[in-house]
Amino acid sequence: MGKTIAEKIFKAHLADEPFGDVSVLKLDRVFCHEITTPTAILDLVSRGKDRVFDPDKIKVVIDHVSPAKDSKTALQGKILREWANRHGVKDFFDIGHNGVCHAIFPEKGFVHPGFTIIMGDSHTCTHGAFGAFAAGVGTTDLEVGILKGVCTFKPPQTYKIEIIGTLPKGVFAKDIILKVIKEITVNGATNMVIEFRGSIVDEMTMDQRMTLSNMAVEAGATSGICLPDMTTVEYLWEFIKDDYSSRQAALDTFSRFRSDDDAVYAKHKTIDVSDLEPLTTFGYKPDNVKPVSQMKGIRLDQVYIGSCTNGRLEDLRIAAKVLDGHTINDHVRGIVSPATPKIFSQAMEEGILKIFMDSGFCVTNPTCGACLGMSNGVLADGEVAAATTNRNFNGRMGKGGMVHLMSPATAVASAIKGEIFNSSLYCEQGR
Amino acid sequence: MKEFKGKGLFLDRSDINTDEIIPAKYLTEIEKAAMKPHLLEDLKLDGFHPKTDIKDRAVIVTQDNFGCGSSREHAPWALEVNGINVVIAPSFARIFRQNMFNCGLLAIELSKDRINTIFKEFGKSNVQITVDIETSVIMVQSKNQTKKIEFQISEFDRALIKTGGWVEYADKYY
Numbered sequence: 001m002g003k004t005i006a007e008k009i010f011k012a013h014l015a016d017e018p019f020g021d022v023s024v025l026k027l028d029r030v031f032c033h034e035i036t037t038p039t040a041i042l043d044l045v046s047r048g049k050d051r052v053f054d055p056d057k058i059k060v061v062i063d064h065v066s067p068a069k070d071s072k073t074a075l076q077g078k079i080l081r082e083w084a085n086r087h088g089v090k091d092f093f094d095i096g097h098n099g100v101c102h103a104i105f106p107e108k109g110f111v112h113p114g115f116t117i118i119m120g121d122s123h124t125c126t127h128g129a130f131g132a133f134a135a136g137v138g139t140t141d142l143e144v145g146i147l148k149g150v151c152t153f154k155p156p157q158t159y160k161i162e163i164i165g166t167l168p169k170g171v172f173a174k175d176i177i178l179k180v181i182k183e184i185t186v187n188g189a190t191n192m193v194i195e196f197r198g199s200i201v202d203e204m205t206m207d208q209r210m211t212l213s214n215m216a217v218e219a220g221a222t223s224g225i226c227l228p229d230m231t232t233v234e235y236l237w238e239f240i241k242d243d244y245s246s247r248q249a250a251l252d253t254f255s256r257f258r259s260d261d262d263a264v265y266a267k268h269k270t271i272d273v274s275d276l277e278p279l280t281t282f283g284y285k286p287d288n289v290k291p292v293s294q295m296k297g298i299r300l301d302q303v304y305i306g307s308c309t310n311g312r313l314e315d316l317r318i319a320a321k322v323l324d325g326h327t328i329n330d331h332v333r334g335i336v337s338p339a340t341p342k343i344f345s346q347a348m349e350e351g352i353l354k355i356f357m358d359s360g361f362c363v364t365n366p367t368c369g370a371c372l373g374m375s376n377g378v379l380a381d382g383e384v385a386a387a388t389t390n391r392n393f394n395g396r397m398g399k400g401g402m403v404h405l406m407s408p409a410t411a412v413a414s415a416i417k418g419e420i421f422n423s424s425l426y427c428e429q430g431r
Numbered sequence: 432m433k434e435f436k437g438k439g440l441f442l443d444r445s446d447i448n449t450d451e452i453i454p455a456k457y458l459t460e461i462e463k464a465a466m467k468p469h470l471l472e473d474l475k476l477d478g479f480h481p482k483t484d485i486k487d488r489a490v491i492v493t494q495d496n497f498g499c500g501s502s503r504e505h506a507p508w509a510l511e512v513n514g515i516n517v518v519i520a521p522s523f524a525r526i527f528r529q530n531m532f533n534c535g536l537l538a539i540e541l542s543k544d545r546i547n548t549i550f551k552e553f554g555k556s557n558v559q560i561t562v563d564i565e566t567s568v569i570m571v572q573s574k575n576q577t578k579k580i581e582f583q584i585s586e587f588d589r590a591l592i593k594t595g596g597w598v599e600y601a602d603k604y605y
């Protein structure tokens with residue numbers, strides 16, 4: 001009987017199966033940020049266990065509220081900084097070098113196919129785009145990850161979702177994942193791993209695959225995995241070129257983790273995107289999804305481009321193409337946060353930031369900020385935002401605020417119009 | 432291993448969520464102890480007064496789907512810093528249940544009938560509840576009567592409890 005990629009990764013990392021009911025996996029990476037890690041650190045200290053399993057496998061960033069907005073967030077940063085220093089954690093990305101965790105860690109080459117990764121952050125599933133098993137965890141699991149480099153999981157059940165057809169112009173990875181969540185609902189993949197397959201996924205860039213995997217958790221999934229291929233190898237090549245004799249050799253190694261043809265899946269679904277329209281959310285759950293064409297006319301107070309879902313270079317390029325030569329509506333506050341310093345400086349070199357600024361957008365430093373309503377663009381009660389982020393929960397970007405999730409193209413088209421609006425027109429012109 | 436006994440706190444409602452257990456505004460706190468005064472402060476339950484009704488209690492008896500909503504581990508912590516190490520209910524939200532055992536705390540499932548019987552026979556009285564995880568028996572005592580109830584937890588969960596939670600277990604065995 002064949003195996004899925006998740007089963008192969010589990011097998012390769014199995015440390016123990018205590019009493020037969022759970023799998024204890026060895027971890028290749030433990031990622032940390034300043035919101036969930038300080039509590040774990042303080043607890044370890046209070047237990048007299050202020051140790052780390054391997055400083056080279058722990059990667060740390062201050063990203064959620066940067067620069068710190070008050071003394072509490074400043075203290076969170078301070079605790080993290082001092083801990084990383086005393087344990088010799090070298091990959092620590094502080095202000096000036098920091099970016100949104102799920103954008104900066106892949107960009108630094110820290111995520112390889114076949115890896116096991118945890119982080120105290122629910123969108124850790126993003127790293128599944130590289131063919132890794134990556135999952136968000138609670139504080140105690142994070143503590144144990146830091147201390148011992150292991151984590152327990154139930155043996156994986158996989159939901160295979162095949163994306164096929166021909167993607168229409170103006171429709172993007174974000175629209176596809178919104179469609180998936182709409183179809184399977186917010187707990188359709190609870191306790192399961194989603195494996196994204198099909199010709200559309202094969203053709204996607206890594207940026208697009210990350211957008212797809214990022215929102216797997218919004219369907220309840222533990223991780224959202226894409227199979228490693230030459231696109232994965234190309235992305236990673238600058239980081240792994242000393243380890244392999246050729247790209248093909250790297251691919252051969254990574255391909256050992258690809259799911260077998262006769263692997264067994266708990267569930268299976270095929271989605272043909274040939275007729276897909278740009279989508280957006282309308283309520284407080286990520287599966288409240290409608291075509292943008294049915295949501296036209298909803299007045300916007302703010303448009304936010306950024307986050308671990310859609311704050312990457314490709315997203316900014318698409319947005320800039322739609323935005324070029326236009327100014328955003330007077331009553332819209334436009335905010336763009338390139339997800340990492342590298343993305344920021346490339347966007348600057350390509351003239352993308354100038355397009356944003358000329359159109360009336362405010363360009364902020366890389367940070368989570370507005371995505372979770374902690375800083376850099378919090379909504380007031382009753383305000384409405386269009387955002388390229390991943391959660392439209394009640395109060396997510398500010399108490400009493402409403403968030404409509406959409407692709408960067410739709411978001412900037414809506415910023416120009418001042419209300420939710422389809423971008424296909426702009427995309428056609430831009431091409 | 433923690434102590435699993437003390438006075439019962441009866442919360443006769445289903446779907447008590449983690450926002451009710453500890454509101455989101457306290458998530459920027461980094462010390463568990465800071466959550467102590469805020470346990471259940473937003474709980475919607477007639478006749479329940481968080482200021483007076485939590486003091487000295489050690490065991491919660493409640494209804495279905497306790498701990499639903501956000502995955503925050505602050506919920507078990509808020510219980511723990513108030514000396515509440517056991518919750519007994521017909522069912523729990525998955526992550527909350529895992530978080531409890533990870534912290535070395537007990538989340539015990541009993542059938543709905545059993546829970547309803549406990550509410551009926553003991554719900555209004557001053558009750559002492561003792562959980563023995565060696566024998567898997569809960570003893571509920573009031574002035575007038577004593578009841579013994581068997582329960583089940585998995586071997587791995589029992590091992591977590593005995594070693595004081597996942598941090599202690601993992602540090603010992605891996």
Ligand code: SF4
Nearest residue numbers: 100307308368371372
């Ligand atoms: S950008 Fe938003 S969703 Fe992503 S890690 Fe930051 S807060 Fe979480």
